[in-house]
Amino acid sequence: MFGLDKKDASLLLIVAALVAFAPFLLNPFPEGSAMAQFNAGYPDLMQRFVIFGIFAIGFNILFGLTGYLSFGHAAFLGVGSYAAVWMFKLLSMNVLPAIILAVITSGIFALVIGYVSLRRSGIYFSILTLAFAQMSFALAYSVLTPITGGETGLQLALDDPRILGSATTAEGNIPVPGLFGLEMRDSAELMFGNWVFTFNVGYYFAAIVMLLSFYLAIRIFRSPFGMMLRAVKSNQQRLNYTGLNPRPYTLAAFVISGMYAGLAGGLMASMDPLAGAERMFWTASGEVVLMTILGGVGTLIGPVLGAGMIKYMENIISKINSDILHSWFAFLPDGLEDLIVTMIYPFIGKGWHLTLGIVFMLVVIFLPGGLVEGGQRVAKLFGRKKADETKSAKTEPAE
Amino acid sequence: MDAIILQILNGLDKGSAYALIALGLTLIFGTLGVVNFAHGALFMIGAFCAVTLSKLLKLSHTVIDETRTDFLGNPLKVEVPYVYDIFGQSTGDAIIDWAVPLSILFAIPIMILVGVIMERGLIKHFYKRPHADQILVTFGLAIVLQEIIKYYYGANPIPTPAPQAFVGSFDFGALVGFEPGQIIYPYWRLVYFTFAAVIIGAVFAFLQFTTFGMVVRAGMADRETVGLLGINIDKRFTIMFGLAAAVAGLAGVMYTPINSPNYHMGMDFLVLSFVVVVVGGMGSLPGAVLAGFLLGILESFASMREVIDIIPGINQVIIYLVAIVILLTRPRGLMGRKGVMED
Numbered sequence: 001m002f003g004l005d006k007k008d009a010s011l012l013l014i015v016a017a018l019v020a021f022a023p024f025l026l027n028p029f030p031e032g033s034a035m036a037q038f039n040a041g042y043p044d045l046m047q048r049f050v051i052f053g054i055f056a057i058g059f060n061i062l063f064g065l066t067g068y069l070s071f072g073h074a075a076f077l078g079v080g081s082y083a084a085v086w087m088f089k090l091l092s093m094n095v096l097p098a099i100i101l102a103v104i105t106s107g108i109f110a111l112v113i114g115y116v117s118l119r120r121s122g123i124y125f126s127i128l129t130l131a132f133a134q135m136s137f138a139l140a141y142s143v144l145t146p147i148t149g150g151e152t153g154l155q156l157a158l159d160d161p162r163i164l165g166s167a168t169t170a171e172g173n174i175p176v177p178g179l180f181g182l183e184m185r186d187s188a189e190l191m192f193g194n195w196v197f198t199f200n201v202g203y204y205f206a207a208i209v210m211l212l213s214f215y216l217a218i219r220i221f222r223s224p225f226g227m228m229l230r231a232v233k234s235n236q237q238r239l240n241y242t243g244l245n246p247r248p249y250t251l252a253a254f255v256i257s258g259m260y261a262g263l264a265g266g267l268m269a270s271m272d273p274l275a276g277a278e279r280m281f282w283t284a285s286g287e288v289v290l291m292t293i294l295g296g297v298g299t300l301i302g303p304v305l306g307a308g309m310i311k312y313m314e315n316i317i318s319k320i321n322s323d324i325l326h327s328w329f330a331f332l333p334d335g336l337e338d339l340i341v342t343m344i345y346p347f348i349g350k351g352w353h354l355t356l357g358i359v360f361m362l363v364v365i366f367l368p369g370g371l372v373e374g375g376q377r378v379a380k381l382f383g384r385k386k387a388d389e390t391k392s393a394k395t396e397p398a399e
Numbered sequence: 400m401d402a403i404i405l406q407i408l409n410g411l412d413k414g415s416a417y418a419l420i421a422l423g424l425t426l427i428f429g430t431l432g433v434v435n436f437a438h439g440a441l442f443m444i445g446a447f448c449a450v451t452l453s454k455l456l457k458l459s460h461t462v463i464d465e466t467r468t469d470f471l472g473n474p475l476k477v478e479v480p481y482v483y484d485i486f487g488q489s490t491g492d493a494i495i496d497w498a499v500p501l502s503i504l505f506a507i508p509i510m511i512l513v514g515v516i517m518e519r520g521l522i523k524h525f526y527k528r529p530h531a532d533q534i535l536v537t538f539g540l541a542i543v544l545q546e547i548i549k550y551y552y553g554a555n556p557i558p559t560p561a562p563q564a565f566v567g568s569f570d571f572g573a574l575v576g577f578e579p580g581q582i583i584y585p586y587w588r589l590v591y592f593t594f595a596a597v598i599i600g601a602v603f604a605f606l607q608f609t610t611f612g613m614v615v616r617a618g619m620a621d622r623e624t625v626g627l628l629g630i631n632i633d634k635r636f637t638i639m640f641g642l643a644a645a646v647a648g649l650a651g652v653m654y655t656p657i658n659s660p661n662y663h664m665g666m667d668f669l670v671l672s673f674v675v676v677v678v679g680g681m682g683s684l685p686g687a688v689l690a691g692f693l694l695g696i697l698e699s700f701a702s703m704r705e706v707i708d709i710i711p712g713i714n715q716v717i718i719y720l721v722a723i724v725i726l727l728t729r730p731r732g733l734m735g736r737k738g739v740m741e742d
Contacts, residue, residue, distance in 0.1 A: 067531070069531045069534065116723065116727065119727060120726060120727075120730065122530060123434055123530055123534070123677075123681075124677065124726055124730075126534070127673055127674060127677045127722070127726070128722075128723060128726055130670060130673070130674075131674060131719035131722050131723055132719070132723070134670060134719055135715075135719045135720070138712070138715035138716050138719075139712055139715065139716060141715070142712050142715055143711045143712030143715070144712075282670060283666070286538065289535070289538075293535055346550050350549075351546060351549075351550055353542060353546045354542075354543060354546035354547065354550065356542065357539050357540075357542030357543035357546060358539075358543055360535075360539040360542070361536060361539035361540060361543065364532060364535045364536045364539060365521075365524070365536060368532065
């Protein structure tokens with residue numbers, strides 16, 4: 001199907017089904033129940049799941065296949081966001097041209113940075129990309145304020161030209177991004193007993209884009225080009241001796257993953273039309289590295305899982321506070337309850353970064369293949385074949 | 400002329416911090432071959448050693464002063480720090496005032512301990528793993544360390560002043576024959592620079608003139624041969640890791656009066672220190688120090704009004720720009736050794 005073999009096709013179908021039914025799957029607890037705070041099925045968070053999924057898939061094409069660890073990938077995401085918001089300001093509120101421009105701009109940007117950075121490898125490559133990203137961040141924050149909006153970020157205004165669309169709505173407000181009349185923030189709600197399921201236009205648009213880019217990533221992984229990239233990772237010297245120049249391949253991989261990041265940035269701006277320099281800060285680049293490693297480097301599904309997990313933790317764990325903890329452990333005797341709450345408290349709420357750091361360290365130390373490898377080990381433990389999901393996502397050891 | 404001297408002086412204190420952190424990073428890299436992303440966290444822990452000590456010194460108990468009364472007519476309650484009880488009031492005041500320099504003594508054992516635990520507990524297991532894994536695990540460790548500090552000390556910067564004797568600035572220009580009032584320089588920055596110079600000198604002397612240092616240098620050049628001679632090089636390298644942690648920690652302790660410490664100060668310095676190490680040349684100690692001061696001074700020159708008027712924004716990017724140019728034209732960095740991480 002679609003030029004994929006059976007395993008890949010079923011993987012794609014599983015992902016498509018998961019994404020399509022996400023509003024149900026992520027809302028397993030009825031409204032108002034004690035567990036309702038674990039529900040992740042609200043549009044804002046679901047959009048972030050798929051958008052960061054795209055970002056991580058793209059990063060994985062570079063890091064997972066070629067082994068080049070870029071520490072400045074957020075720069076492309078930021079550039080994509082800026083390009084998209086400018087398109088909203090100048091052309092129209094339609095998301096398609098905005099996303100296309102975002103991808104093209106970040107692709108050109110990645111071409112320039114990649115051309116220079118890829119002259120070195122290893123830690124030097126990481127430092128070079130980090131330096132470029134920090135430069136972009138510093139410039140966007142200060143000198144380029146006319147283009148980037150500086151500290152406040154780039155926002156839409158009522159007097160923007162928008163030559164193809166209308167500058168204002170009938171009520172005199174700033175119009176919202178949409179796709180040929182479908183507004184991104186429109187949602188339909190389905191009540192089912194106590195359960196409320198939200199179906200958001202923006203989410204489904206982003207989800208379709210994510211499925212397309214996931215499909216593209218599978219094709220890249222299975223193509224001769226993907227084989228070349230793996231060869232770069234496993235032994236670049238041997239590749240040189242064979243008479244092949246690895247540079248064009250790595251550069252192509254770098255540009256492709258930069259364009260994925262730009263696509264994610266463009267989508268982010270389509271959901272919420274503003275862009276700020278902090279999206280380019282190096283901690284944002286670190287986050288996508290965390291996502292990819294956590295999920296599983298070099299696997300197809302890993303980065304998506306990692307992105308979902310980190311965004312889930314960020315939004316759900318950080319919402320838990322000590323009152324909620326007390327209500328959970330209320331069945332215990334008071335002293336024990338207080339003890340447990342005090343022990344757990346540093347890891348939740350504002351401390352969710354601590355949980356993230358610890359989980360990340362444990363994964364790097366014990367599970368270099370990430371969650372996917374963990375899944376495979378569990379499957380092996382039970383001694384039966386697991387579903388095609390993990391089988392087709394072959395684990396390559398992390399570089 | 401005076402403007403140039405002023406910028407050089409301004410660059411020196413930031414350069415000292417870069418040089419100290421980069422020195423520690425290079426020590427770790429040169430001996431153990433590990434790229435330590437948690438080094439900035441060590442700098443931060445050092446700074447919080449100073450915060451902790453000054454808090455400890457101010458620990459107090461309440462004493463009822465019978466001779467005075469508060470506004471309700473009751474005997475006044477006075478907070479008396481425990482140091483007063485031990486040393487008397489005037490000495491106690493002096494001790495509290497000198498909390499930051501005193502923290503040096505407090506920080507050295509703590510930092511060495513932290514360094515040794517880190518090396519034995521975690522990094523030891525990563526020698527055989529690829530550099531990318533080392534970067535990732537130390538990056539994770541840096542997150543964990545800074546979140547722990549954030550949990551105990553909060554997210555806000557904690558002002559930790561220098562001793563009264565060093566507060567304020569002096570007229571450096573008048574000393575060397577310029578018009579008075581042209582070159583004003585804070586005392587503490589001069590102290591910081593002197594301190595950094597002493598530490599750097601001490602580290603080099605330790606490596607150059609002691610038997611231990613000689614063995615370590617030999618191990619840096621050829622670890623296997625030193626091992627074959629029957630010397631337990633791993634143990635010495637562990638101690639070097641502790642030493643590097645102490646250098647970073649001391650840099651942090653003395654930096655607290657310049658910049659109030661907060662939990663992410665380490666990360667802010669880390670990125671720049673890595674750039675410094677790479678510019679100086681991976682594994683070269685003199686290179687790290689030279690590049691640290693050079694980049695510090697360049698940065699302060701780039702923030703001069705005259706320069707910003709010509710090239711706007713240059714002060715923000717100068718360090719990265721220099722790093723990019725150096726990496727592309729001199730792959731080994733300024734003073735890199737042949738054969739160390741050259742790919």
